[in-house]
Amino acid sequence: MSSSEWSNSVVGVLSPSAFSPSALSLGSSPTVQSEVEWAMHMGIPAVVFPAVPASPNFARLLHSTALLVSGSSTSIWLDVNFEPKEACYGGVQSILSSCDNASTIGLNLRFPEQETSSVTIATVLVHLNRFFGLPVKGVTLPTSIFLTNKKGYPTLSKKMQVVIEWIMKRGGDKIRWVIEGEKKHFPADENSQNNTSGYLNYLQYLFHLRSRSDVTEVLDCEEAKAESSYLDYLQAPLQPLADNLEFGTYETFERDPVKYRNYESAVLLAIRDGVNLQKWGGNTGNNVVNLMVVGAGRGPLVRASLNAVKRYNSTCLSPNLQPLTPRMLAVEKNPSAVIFLHSLVALEPGWKEVVRVISSDMREAVVAEEEKADIVVSELLGSFGDNELSPECLDGAEKSGLMKPDAVSIPTNYISYIAPLSSTKLHQEAKAQSYSATDGTHGPMGQPFGYLRAMETPYVVRSHAATQTHIEKECFTYVHPNPDLNDPAKSNSRFVRVEFESDEKYGMGNGCGYGLYNQQDAKLAEASEKVEGEVGSGITIHGLTGSFDSLLYKSQTENFEEHISIAPQTFSVGMFSWFPLFFPLRDPVFLPPGCTAGVNIWRLGDGKKIWYEWSVDIMKEGSLVSSTPVHNPNGRSYQVGL
Amino acid sequence: MSSSEWSNSVVGVLSPSAFSPSALSLGSSPTVQSEVEWAMHMGIPAVVFPAVPASPNFARLLHSTALLVSGSSTSIWLDVNFEPKEACYGGVQSILSSCDNASTIGLNLRFPEQETSSVTIATVLVHLNRFFGLPVKGVTLPTSIFLTNKKGYPTLSKKMQVVIEWIMKRGGDKIRWVIEGEKKHFPADENSQNNTSGYLNYLQYLFHLRSRSDVTEVLDCEEAKAESSYLDYLQAPLQPLADNLEFGTYETFERDPVKYRNYESAVLLAIRDGVNLQKWGGNTGNNVVNLMVVGAGRGPLVRASLNAVKRYNSTCLSPNLQPLTPRMLAVEKNPSAVIFLHSLVALEPGWKEVVRVISSDMREAVVAEEEKADIVVSELLGSFGDNELSPECLDGAEKSGLMKPDAVSIPTNYISYIAPLSSTKLHQEAKAQSYSATDGTHGPMGQPFGYLRAMETPYVVRSHAATQTHIEKECFTYVHPNPDLNDPAKSNSRFVRVEFESDEKYGMGNGCGYGLYNQQDAKLAEASEKVEGEVGSGITIHGLTGSFDSLLYKSQTENFEEHISIAPQTFSVGMFSWFPLFFPLRDPVFLPPGCTAGVNIWRLGDGKKIWYEWSVDIMKEGSLVSSTPVHNPNGRSYQVGL
CATH class of the missing domain: 3.40.50.150 (Vaccinia Virus protein VP39)
Incomplete structure (x- = not known):
C-alpha cells in the first residue's frame, strides 16, 4: 500500500500479548511501545487499545503511550464495549482522568456482535449522550450486527437505525466508522466475496442512512456548514466597548x-x-x-x-x-x-x-x-x-x-443562563490556550498566556464535542429602562447559586449545549431504564456553558412577545450571531449519582472593569464531596474594560 | 504605640458590619477592603475573619482579601469555633478549597467561653489532629475558660491542660496564642486589674505548661532544635549516584x-x-x-x-x-x-x-x-x-x-512505606516551587520550574504542619543479595496499590508523619466518640508521605535483628539522617466518610534513569468519587540518573 493509504484507511491493532497480565503488571509494555512507534513511522492515524477492565496499570500504560504519540499524526483509541447494561462510563472516565485527559486519546465505541435486545433505544441513547462529552472518535460495527435485506445487502434493525442516525446527528463528520468482521452481506450473484470491496456494501448503507434528511438537519444544512470550521474552536469574547469592531x-x-x-x-x-x-x-x-x-x-x-x-x-x-x-x-x-x-x-x-x-x-x-x-x-x-x-x-x-x-x-430585558457541560474536548482546548500568546493586556505581549489564565477565561465557542448535562438555569437578569438606576443600594453586580441534581437522564435533550432543546430526545429519556450496578456511574463536568434569552419586547396591548435566545430551552432556530460562552473548570469535577452540583457565579465590577468569578461544589446530602477554587478572583485573569 | 508594637502585638478585628447579610450578598465588602488596607499600612500581622457559616460569598470575600494581602506582612486568620460536637472541619475545608488554599490564610482555633463538658479529651484531640493538616496559626482562649487556683492565679482544668499541651507539642512555636476577654484571674492583693499586664498571668501560665518536659520532648530537645529551620522546608532529594556529595x-x-x-x-x-x-x-x-x-x-x-x-x-x-x-x-x-x-x-x-x-x-x-x-x-x-x-x-x-x-x-533489605498526608502547608510549598529556577536538567537553566514540574516532584521535607491521616503501608521491598539477580523476568521496577479506608480516627498517633507512632494518642483515639451529623466530615489529602524501614541484619543463630527506620510505626528515635519524602498531588483530594483512598505508585526505569509515578483515587462502594491524573508519567518532571 502507498503511504497515503496507510495514513488514511488503516487503524492499528496492537498484539493481544501486549496486554497480558504480566505485561500489565508494571503499566509498561515494550511491545506496545515498539508497535506504536512503528505506527507513527507509517503515519497510521489511530492505534486501538483494547477494552480491558480499568486498572491503574492499564491507565498508566495508556497515559505513557498517549505522551509518546504526542506531536505525531497518530492517536490512540481506547475501545469501549458499548453495552449500556455493563459497567462502562465510570471506568472510562477513571482511565481518562488518570491520563490527565490527554488530547491524543480518543474513544472507539464498539457495538456488540449481536444486538442487545433487552435494552431499549431510550437507554442506549441516554448512555450515548453521556459519552458524547468524552472524546468519541470512532464507532465500530461488527458485520454480524447487520441484517440482510431482500436483495442480499446489509441493513440494520429499526432500533439500530435510530441509534446510528442519532450518532451521526451528534457526531457529524468528526466520527470515523469502522466495519469489522467477516463480510457476509451481499447478493448471491456478486463476486466480491473475497475482495476488500465487500465492505463497501456496509459503508454504502451507512452513507444511505446519513443522506436521510432528518439526520442531516443538524449539522449538514447550509447554514450549519458555515459553522463547521468553528466547531469546538475557542474564541476570546468580543469587547466591542473597549475595542472598535472591524x-x-x-x-x-x-x-x-x-x-x-x-x-x-x-x-x-x-x-x-x-x-x-x-x-x-x-x-x-x-x-x-x-x-x-x-x-x-x-x-x-x-x-x-x-x-x-x-x-x-x-x-x-x-x-x-x-x-x-x-x-x-x-x-x-x-x-x-x-x-x-x-x-x-x-x-x-x-x-x-x-x-x-x-x-x-x-x-x-x-x-x-x-x-x-x-x-x-x-x-x-x-x-x-x-x-x-x-x-x-x-x-x-x-x-x-x-x-x-x-x-x-x-x-x-435579558437573562443569562448557565448549565454544566461535559466536554473533554473543550477542556483540552482551554488548556491548550496556555501556550497561546497574550495580547499584552495581562503580562508582556507575546508571552505565553499561562495555565492559570487559560483556565480562568471564558471563551465563545460553538460547542460540539460536548454534552450539556442538565437543563440550563436562570442566572442574571437585567431590565431596561433600569428601575434601579437611581437606587444607590442597587448595582449591576450580581451573585447567583444554582444547583443541579444528578439524575439518570444526564441531560438528554440539551444536546451539546447549542441548538434547540430536543423534546423528542427528552421524552425518550423518560422511558429509559435505570442501569443497575454500573460501577462509577455519574458524569464528569469540565466547565459551564453560558447562554442568554432576551425579551426584545412584550406587547402591553396584544398577546405577543418577541425574543432572541441561544438558551437551548428557547433557542431561536436559524440565528447564528452568538455561540455559547464556555467557562472552563481548572480541573474537571465528577458528579457521582445521588449528588448535587452547586454552581456559584458572580458578576462584579470596580468602576473600571467588569468580570465574572465562578466555582462548583459537589455535595451529597449536605456533605462536601469535592469543590473547585473560585475562578478568576478579582478579575485577575479575565476582565471586560468599561 | 510604636510601629514595632503594631507589627508584633496586635491582631486586627474587622467591624462586624463588614459581614452583614447585605455586605455578604455579593462576596465583596468595601469595609473589609478599607480596614484590611489600613492593617497592611500599619504592618499588623493578622486580621481576623469571624467564624460565620460557610457560604460561597463568604469564601469569595475571603479569597479576594487573601489576594489583596499577598506580598504584604499581613495575613488573614479565619476564626474557627472549635467545638468538636459542631460542624466544623468540612465547612473550613470547603472555604479553604474555594480560596485555592491561599498561603495568606491561616486558621485561628477559638475555644468556647466555657469548657464543653460533654466531649471527652479523646474526641477533642482527634479533631485537633485533623485540623493540624490545615494551616492552624493561632489559638484563642477566652479568659472565662480558666479556673482560679488557691493563690488567685489562672489555671486550667486537667482536661484543658492535656489539650493545650497537645497543641504545644504538635504546633511548637509556630502557634500564636491569643488571650481574650475580661481579665479576672489575679490575687486579690494585686493591683494590676486595670493594666494590660493583667493578661500576663494567663500567658505565664501557658509558659509554665510549655516548660513541662513532656511537652518539650518533641520539638524542643537539643537535636530537634537543629531541625527547626528545616520544618516544612522542601529540599530536592540528594542524587549521590549522579552527583558527588560535598x-x-x-x-x-x-x-x-x-x-x-x-x-x-x-x-x-x-x-x-x-x-x-x-x-x-x-x-x-x-x-x-x-x-x-x-x-x-x-x-x-x-x-x-x-x-x-x-x-x-x-x-x-x-x-x-x-x-x-x-x-x-x-x-x-x-x-x-x-x-x-x-x-x-x-x-x-x-x-x-x-x-x-x-x-x-x-x-x-x-x-x-x-x-x-x-x-x-x-x-x-x-x-x-x-x-x-x-x-x-x-x-x-x-x-x-x-x-x-x-x-x-x-x-x-529495605521496605518503603507510603501514607496519605494532609498538609495545606506542604502543598503550598510545593506550588511555590513553580517559581524557583531549574538547575538545567529539565529546560533551560535558571528558567522557572513551572507548575507541572513543581507538582510532579517528590521533595525531602521535615514535615511539621501536617497530619498523616493513616498508618503507613508497605510499598516496595528490596532484598540483598538479590535472589532475582539473574532472572530476566524480574527487575527492580515495581508497582503497588494500597488502600486507605476513611475512618473516624483520622490518623491519630501518626502525628505529622515524622517521628515515632504515638501509642498513647492512638489508644486515646479508640475512646473518642463518633461525632454525629458533622456536615462535610472527612479529611483532605494534599499528598503522600514516603518513608522506609531497613532490616540491617537479622541473626540466623540468635533471636535478634537490627533496623533503621523513619516509618512512624518503627521509627528509630534519635536518628536524624533522613526526613520523609513528600509526593505532592497537583490538586488536593477530599476523602469523605465511608470512602476509600486508593494510592497507586510505580517505580520504573529505562536503563538510563529511574523515576516514580503516582496517582490517587477515591472510591465509595466500588464507585468512582474522584481521581487524580497519574503524576510524572515517563519521568517527565522528576527522575534519578543511573
Missing part, C-alpha cells in the same frame, strides 16, 4: 436571518402598542415617533426600525389613524462606523430626511429635549447576555438623558 | 547518633553468626573476615565495621575460639572522598594494615578472588528507601563479582 465583523453579523427580523417585529409591536395606548398616531395630533439606535454600527437596526415604521404605515393603518413620521438618531462611538453611517444617510432612499448620526459614546451623548427617544433600540448583547456590558452602556445612555421618561427599550 | 554533607550525616551504632551492632551480629555457623573464627583455621564497604564516603562504615570486629575480639571470645583478623575493602566512586579515605588509612591506628581503598564505581569495581566480601556494608538508602538507587548499585556490585556466593549484605 468592518467585516459587522458585515458577518448583519447576515443573521433571524435576529433583525425579530428586532423589526419588536419595534413594530412597540409602535402598535404606542398607537393603542394613544401615545402617537391616533387623533392626538402627535404622529412623530422618536427612534434611537444606540451602538448603531453599520446601521442594520436603523434599517430594521425604519422598516417597522414603514410596515406599520403600509399594513396596520385603519381609516381613523394617522400615518407615523419616524425621527431616527443613530448613536455610534466607533468613528470608522460613523463614516459608513454618514454614507448610508446620503445614499439610502428616505434616510436623509429622518436619520441623524451622533458620533459619540452613548454614555456621553447629548441630545435636545425634543430629540429624546420614545423607543431605544440596541444590540449590545454577548453570548452570556450581559458580558459585553450592555447593562452599563444602556444605564449610561439613560443617565445621559437620551430617553424620554416613558421610553421603551428594545431589548426590554 | 565534604560538609558527609560530615553532617556522620554525626547521626543512632545510625552508625545500629550498623556496628548489625556487623557484630553478622560476625557472631559466622562464628556460630563455623564460617570463620572457630577451629577451622579460617580467622579472616573479608569486609567491604561500598560507597565508603569519608569512612564512617569502615570505622563502624572495624569497631564491630574489635568488639567481637574483646568481648565475645570464648577460650576455644580464634580472634578474627579483618580485611577491609573501601570502594568509593567520588574521587574527592577517596583522597580523604587515603589520608584516613595513613592516619587512623590500625587501618594501614587492613584497609585497602578502591577508587571505582561499585558497579565496575574489580577485585581478586581472595578479596571477595564475606560481609558487604553500604549506606545507599534515601528517604523512601530505594530512591537513591541502592537496588541498582548493590545489584551492580553483586554482578561485578565483589561478593562471595554466601556473602551477607548489610542492609539485608
Whole structure:
C-alpha cells in the first residue's frame, strides 16, 4: 500500500500479548511501545487499545503511550464495549482522568456482535449522550450486527437505525466508522466475496442512512456548514466597548436571518402598542415617533426600525389613524462606523430626511429635549447576555438623558443562563490556550498566556464535542429602562447559586449545549431504564456553558412577545450571531449519582472593569464531596474594560 | 504605640458590619477592603475573619482579601469555633478549597467561653489532629475558660491542660496564642486589674505548661532544635549516584547518633553468626573476615565495621575460639572522598594494615578472588528507601563479582512505606516551587520550574504542619543479595496499590508523619466518640508521605535483628539522617466518610534513569468519587540518573 493509504484507511491493532497480565503488571509494555512507534513511522492515524477492565496499570500504560504519540499524526483509541447494561462510563472516565485527559486519546465505541435486545433505544441513547462529552472518535460495527435485506445487502434493525442516525446527528463528520468482521452481506450473484470491496456494501448503507434528511438537519444544512470550521474552536469574547469592531465583523453579523427580523417585529409591536395606548398616531395630533439606535454600527437596526415604521404605515393603518413620521438618531462611538453611517444617510432612499448620526459614546451623548427617544433600540448583547456590558452602556445612555421618561427599550430585558457541560474536548482546548500568546493586556505581549489564565477565561465557542448535562438555569437578569438606576443600594453586580441534581437522564435533550432543546430526545429519556450496578456511574463536568434569552419586547396591548435566545430551552432556530460562552473548570469535577452540583457565579465590577468569578461544589446530602477554587478572583485573569 | 508594637502585638478585628447579610450578598465588602488596607499600612500581622457559616460569598470575600494581602506582612486568620460536637472541619475545608488554599490564610482555633463538658479529651484531640493538616496559626482562649487556683492565679482544668499541651507539642512555636476577654484571674492583693499586664498571668501560665518536659520532648530537645529551620522546608532529594556529595554533607550525616551504632551492632551480629555457623573464627583455621564497604564516603562504615570486629575480639571470645583478623575493602566512586579515605588509612591506628581503598564505581569495581566480601556494608538508602538507587548499585556490585556466593549484605533489605498526608502547608510549598529556577536538567537553566514540574516532584521535607491521616503501608521491598539477580523476568521496577479506608480516627498517633507512632494518642483515639451529623466530615489529602524501614541484619543463630527506620510505626528515635519524602498531588483530594483512598505508585526505569509515578483515587462502594491524573508519567518532571 502507498503511504497515503496507510495514513488514511488503516487503524492499528496492537498484539493481544501486549496486554497480558504480566505485561500489565508494571503499566509498561515494550511491545506496545515498539508497535506504536512503528505506527507513527507509517503515519497510521489511530492505534486501538483494547477494552480491558480499568486498572491503574492499564491507565498508566495508556497515559505513557498517549505522551509518546504526542506531536505525531497518530492517536490512540481506547475501545469501549458499548453495552449500556455493563459497567462502562465510570471506568472510562477513571482511565481518562488518570491520563490527565490527554488530547491524543480518543474513544472507539464498539457495538456488540449481536444486538442487545433487552435494552431499549431510550437507554442506549441516554448512555450515548453521556459519552458524547468524552472524546468519541470512532464507532465500530461488527458485520454480524447487520441484517440482510431482500436483495442480499446489509441493513440494520429499526432500533439500530435510530441509534446510528442519532450518532451521526451528534457526531457529524468528526466520527470515523469502522466495519469489522467477516463480510457476509451481499447478493448471491456478486463476486466480491473475497475482495476488500465487500465492505463497501456496509459503508454504502451507512452513507444511505446519513443522506436521510432528518439526520442531516443538524449539522449538514447550509447554514450549519458555515459553522463547521468553528466547531469546538475557542474564541476570546468580543469587547466591542473597549475595542472598535472591524468592518467585516459587522458585515458577518448583519447576515443573521433571524435576529433583525425579530428586532423589526419588536419595534413594530412597540409602535402598535404606542398607537393603542394613544401615545402617537391616533387623533392626538402627535404622529412623530422618536427612534434611537444606540451602538448603531453599520446601521442594520436603523434599517430594521425604519422598516417597522414603514410596515406599520403600509399594513396596520385603519381609516381613523394617522400615518407615523419616524425621527431616527443613530448613536455610534466607533468613528470608522460613523463614516459608513454618514454614507448610508446620503445614499439610502428616505434616510436623509429622518436619520441623524451622533458620533459619540452613548454614555456621553447629548441630545435636545425634543430629540429624546420614545423607543431605544440596541444590540449590545454577548453570548452570556450581559458580558459585553450592555447593562452599563444602556444605564449610561439613560443617565445621559437620551430617553424620554416613558421610553421603551428594545431589548426590554435579558437573562443569562448557565448549565454544566461535559466536554473533554473543550477542556483540552482551554488548556491548550496556555501556550497561546497574550495580547499584552495581562503580562508582556507575546508571552505565553499561562495555565492559570487559560483556565480562568471564558471563551465563545460553538460547542460540539460536548454534552450539556442538565437543563440550563436562570442566572442574571437585567431590565431596561433600569428601575434601579437611581437606587444607590442597587448595582449591576450580581451573585447567583444554582444547583443541579444528578439524575439518570444526564441531560438528554440539551444536546451539546447549542441548538434547540430536543423534546423528542427528552421524552425518550423518560422511558429509559435505570442501569443497575454500573460501577462509577455519574458524569464528569469540565466547565459551564453560558447562554442568554432576551425579551426584545412584550406587547402591553396584544398577546405577543418577541425574543432572541441561544438558551437551548428557547433557542431561536436559524440565528447564528452568538455561540455559547464556555467557562472552563481548572480541573474537571465528577458528579457521582445521588449528588448535587452547586454552581456559584458572580458578576462584579470596580468602576473600571467588569468580570465574572465562578466555582462548583459537589455535595451529597449536605456533605462536601469535592469543590473547585473560585475562578478568576478579582478579575485577575479575565476582565471586560468599561 | 510604636510601629514595632503594631507589627508584633496586635491582631486586627474587622467591624462586624463588614459581614452583614447585605455586605455578604455579593462576596465583596468595601469595609473589609478599607480596614484590611489600613492593617497592611500599619504592618499588623493578622486580621481576623469571624467564624460565620460557610457560604460561597463568604469564601469569595475571603479569597479576594487573601489576594489583596499577598506580598504584604499581613495575613488573614479565619476564626474557627472549635467545638468538636459542631460542624466544623468540612465547612473550613470547603472555604479553604474555594480560596485555592491561599498561603495568606491561616486558621485561628477559638475555644468556647466555657469548657464543653460533654466531649471527652479523646474526641477533642482527634479533631485537633485533623485540623493540624490545615494551616492552624493561632489559638484563642477566652479568659472565662480558666479556673482560679488557691493563690488567685489562672489555671486550667486537667482536661484543658492535656489539650493545650497537645497543641504545644504538635504546633511548637509556630502557634500564636491569643488571650481574650475580661481579665479576672489575679490575687486579690494585686493591683494590676486595670493594666494590660493583667493578661500576663494567663500567658505565664501557658509558659509554665510549655516548660513541662513532656511537652518539650518533641520539638524542643537539643537535636530537634537543629531541625527547626528545616520544618516544612522542601529540599530536592540528594542524587549521590549522579552527583558527588560535598565534604560538609558527609560530615553532617556522620554525626547521626543512632545510625552508625545500629550498623556496628548489625556487623557484630553478622560476625557472631559466622562464628556460630563455623564460617570463620572457630577451629577451622579460617580467622579472616573479608569486609567491604561500598560507597565508603569519608569512612564512617569502615570505622563502624572495624569497631564491630574489635568488639567481637574483646568481648565475645570464648577460650576455644580464634580472634578474627579483618580485611577491609573501601570502594568509593567520588574521587574527592577517596583522597580523604587515603589520608584516613595513613592516619587512623590500625587501618594501614587492613584497609585497602578502591577508587571505582561499585558497579565496575574489580577485585581478586581472595578479596571477595564475606560481609558487604553500604549506606545507599534515601528517604523512601530505594530512591537513591541502592537496588541498582548493590545489584551492580553483586554482578561485578565483589561478593562471595554466601556473602551477607548489610542492609539485608529495605521496605518503603507510603501514607496519605494532609498538609495545606506542604502543598503550598510545593506550588511555590513553580517559581524557583531549574538547575538545567529539565529546560533551560535558571528558567522557572513551572507548575507541572513543581507538582510532579517528590521533595525531602521535615514535615511539621501536617497530619498523616493513616498508618503507613508497605510499598516496595528490596532484598540483598538479590535472589532475582539473574532472572530476566524480574527487575527492580515495581508497582503497588494500597488502600486507605476513611475512618473516624483520622490518623491519630501518626502525628505529622515524622517521628515515632504515638501509642498513647492512638489508644486515646479508640475512646473518642463518633461525632454525629458533622456536615462535610472527612479529611483532605494534599499528598503522600514516603518513608522506609531497613532490616540491617537479622541473626540466623540468635533471636535478634537490627533496623533503621523513619516509618512512624518503627521509627528509630534519635536518628536524624533522613526526613520523609513528600509526593505532592497537583490538586488536593477530599476523602469523605465511608470512602476509600486508593494510592497507586510505580517505580520504573529505562536503563538510563529511574523515576516514580503516582496517582490517587477515591472510591465509595466500588464507585468512582474522584481521581487524580497519574503524576510524572515517563519521568517527565522528576527522575534519578543511573
